[in-house]
Amino acid sequence: MxxxxxxxxxxxxxxxxxxxxxxxxxxxxxxxxxxxxxxxxxxxxxxxxxxxxxxxxxxxxxxxxxxxxxxxxxxxxxxxxxxxxxxxxxxxxxxxxxxxxxxxxxxxxxxxxxxxxxxxxxxxxxxxxxxxxxxxxxxxxxxxxxxxxxxxxxxxxxxxxxxxxxxxxxxxxxxxxxxxAGAGQHTKLANQITIASNMIGVCEAIAYAKKTGLDPERVLDSITAGAAGSWSLSNLAPRMIKGDYAPGFYVKHFIKDMKIALESAEELGLSTPGLALSLRLYQELEANGEADSGTQALIKLISTQQ
The missing domain is CATH 3.40.50.720 (NAD(P)-binding Rossmann-like Domain)
Structure with a gap:
């Protein structure tokens, strides 16, 4: 009862x-x-x-x-x-x-x-x-x-x-x-805006480490403990290095979130250039057939553009 x-x-x-x-x-x-x-x-x-x-x-x-x-x-x-x-x-x-x-x-x-x-x-x-x-x-x-x-x-x-x-x-x-009501969603959009630009940085860092001949796993041991540390760096960068693109969170759903965040920011009269850039890159990744991959698959796009 x-x-x-x-x-x-x-x-x-x-x-x-x-x-x-x-x-x-x-x-x-x-x-x-x-x-x-x-x-x-x-x-x-x-x-x-x-x-x-x-x-x-x-x-x-x-x-x-x-x-x-x-x-x-x-x-x-x-x-x-x-x-x-x-x-x-x-x-x-x-x-x-x-x-x-x-x-x-x-x-x-x-x-x-x-x-x-x-x-x-x-x-x-x-x-x-x-x-x-x-x-x-x-x-x-x-x-x-x-x-x-x-x-x-x-x-x-x-x-x-x-x-x-x-x-x-x-x-x-x-x-x-x-x-x-609605405050939870606004907070999550702030979260996704933060992740959007951060994911670009994580991918570029791994691509840079590989290009210079460094051991990217050893690089992670250094930079995850410093000011560059983030959830994406600690949890998704290792997957990038291993070539593991299984979805913990789908590319297609991240694109959905970013579109909602961009729409909401525009309604507020707020400029979010980092978010706009990340959305464009992920849409390009989706066009390459990666909609059902994990968000860490962005490294594929970043690596080919080096």
Whole structure:
């Protein structure tokens, strides 16, 4: 039996281990995130467009639902981790979507990197239904998702944040409420703007080290510990050196994020030349057939331009 928490704008469930968690989108990131929730003792229902991609989670004990509507009707908390803003809109606003099928008092947590305006819209519609919505995009890649070490950037009402904090803690260890609805998405866009220029620098550094005849792994031993240190340098540069371009985060999804960030920056009247350059280079990389590669594949493009 779920305990009811009396909230000033409706009735919301106080999250306990008896709560059933719905997870929509079980790709590279979502699959590991859902697994962390299951390992923490929660009952999890899952849905993704291609059931085959969810077989590992089903084998591990997750319950498969045949539709978003079926999942929404059964779950107290519904987490979405899909690809694009258009997917978020479909998952939440279609006739078979979350908003039309979830019970009053449910929590909606969109962990997709999406548009801040869309996060605000979801929160407003959720409130009308007597539910609470949080936008909570993440950073940390496949490694962070597997190890439960994600950074989770949250926007929404403070009470909702505290109600589901224990759930967030199964997936991440740097979890910060940034402000009202949309604030999580704005924070993630700031994160992606930072990474965009940094990735160019990481690729150029590895290409330079190789060109001079240095051992790039030994170079990394020096520069990762100094002022040049960054997550991308420590985690993605070694993959570049080994020629490992498997996706921890897809090129195509990074392009999506950068486009959203560039659009948002332009709306604010802010110039972001580093972001614009990175977007152009990644679009060129995508045109070369690397859309489904990891973002570290940018080294291929940088190396050929030397």
């Amino acid at each position: 779920n305990i009811i928490y009396k909230f000033k704008r409706g009735e919301c469930y106080l999250l306990t281990k008896d709560a059933r968690i719905g997870f929509i989108g079980t790709g590279v990131m979502g699959s590991s995130m859902a697994k962390r929730i299951m390992h923490a003792g929660y009952s999890v229902s899952i849905y993704t467009r291609t059931k085959q991609k969810a077989e590992a989670l089903i084998s591990a004990g997750a319950d498969w639902e045949d539709s978003i509507a079926d999942l929404a009707k059964k779950c107290t908390v519904i987490i979405t981790m899909v690809g694009y803003p258009s997917d978020v809109e479909e998952v939440y606003f279609s006739d078979q979507g979350i908003l039309k099928n979830a019970s009053k008092g449910s929590y909606f947590i969109d962990m997709t990197t999406s548009k801040p305006k869309l996060a605000i819209q979801i929160a407003k519609e959720a409130e009308k239904k007597g539910c609470l919505a949080l936008d909570a995009p993440v950073s940390g890649g496949d490694i962070g998702a597997k190890n439960g070490k994600l950074t989770i950037m949250v926007g929404g009402q403070e009470q909702a944040f505290h109600d589901v904090l224990e759930l967030f803690q199964t997936m991440g260890d740097n979890i910060i409420l940034q402000g009202e």
